[in-house]
Amino acid sequence: MKKRTAKTPKGTRRTPVKARGKKAPASEAELASPPSPPDTPPSPSPALQSLPPSSEHLNAQKATASPPAPASSGRRMGAVFLLISVTVLVLWFCSGGGATHPHHPCACATAASVSNPLAKALLSRRSGVSGVHWHQRRGDADRLDFALNCRGVLVAPLHGPFASVDQLRAETQKSFGSQKSRCVVWVTSPEAIQKVANALKELLENNALGGRPVVPPQARGTLVVKSAHPREELKNILPHRVVHMLTDVH
Numbered sequence: 001m002k003k004r005t006a007k008t009p010k011g012t013r014r015t016p017v018k019a020r021g022k023k024a025p026a027s028e029a030e031l032a033s034p035p036s037p038p039d040t041p042p043s044p045s046p047a048l049q050s051l052p053p054s055s056e057h058l059n060a061q062k063a064t065a066s067p068p069a070p071a072s073s074g075r076r077m078g079a080v081f082l083l084i085s086v087t088v089l090v091l092w093f094c095s096g097g098g099a100t101h102p103h104h105p106c107a108c109a110t111a112a113s114v115s116n117p118l119a120k121a122l123l124s125r126r127s128g129v130s131g132v133h134w135h136q137r138r139g140d141a142d143r144l145d146f147a148l149n150c151r152g153v154l155v156a157p158l159h160g161p162f163a164s165v166d167q168l169r170a171e172t173q174k175s176f177g178s179q180k181s182r183c184v185v186w187v188t189s190p191e192a193i194q195k196v197a198n199a200l201k202e203l204l205e206n207n208a209l210g211g212r213p214v215v216p217p218q219a220r221g222t223l224v225v226k227s228a229h230p231r232e233e234l235k236n237i238l239p240h241r242v243v244h245m246l247t248d249v250h
Helices: 028-032 055-065 069-094 117-122 145-149 165-176 194-206
Strands: 128-135 153-157 183-188 220-227 246-249
Touching: 117 128, 117 220, 117 246, 128 194, 153 165, 165 183, 165 194, 194 220
Parallel strands: 128 220, 128 246, 153 183, 183 220
Antiparallel strands: none
16 A cells, blocks of 8 residues: 655645754854853852961961071171171270270269269360369369379479460370370469460360360360469459360369
């Protein structure tokens, strides 16, 4: 018997039946389209992103970020060496290694300066010349007694009267002839220095007389004008500007 086939209406095309087990060939559109991207894992939720990293992760980051140990230890050793060098240098200067005369030229007057204003005046400067008006009244103790047992202090009287600045300079420089005396106390009177009083300003300010230095380096000179006159009466004998440069000691 002949099998009956279904008739299709005119104007329509019969769709071919795909064979079982066989894959239809890809069309030109399918070949032209790019392959679909592979499936990506889902991104972590914001709650998981906000969690702090674990301690193991932090330790691993520190281990990779830390600088090499030898360079760090070398810098520390250099800093320690620099600190030791500076300390040794400071101790050397404090012990007197950095100066010819590390102590004050009149250092032996330190103990007496607690109760003796004249001894204190010697310590007012380390070098150069300073002036003192010693107003000694009847019955007052001798303020220079401390110098008798003070090693390195020389008390030199300037009797005068001095007629010229050169004469005064020569007399004051004699005190430093022997390098043993580095702290000199000149004791004079207003009458002895009256004719050369104007030059005393240069002596007290610049350590010079007639433009020439008097006290050598690392030494100290103190001009003591001993008088029974008070300060105001002393201005009648010496120039006012010189009297103002003298420290009063009673």
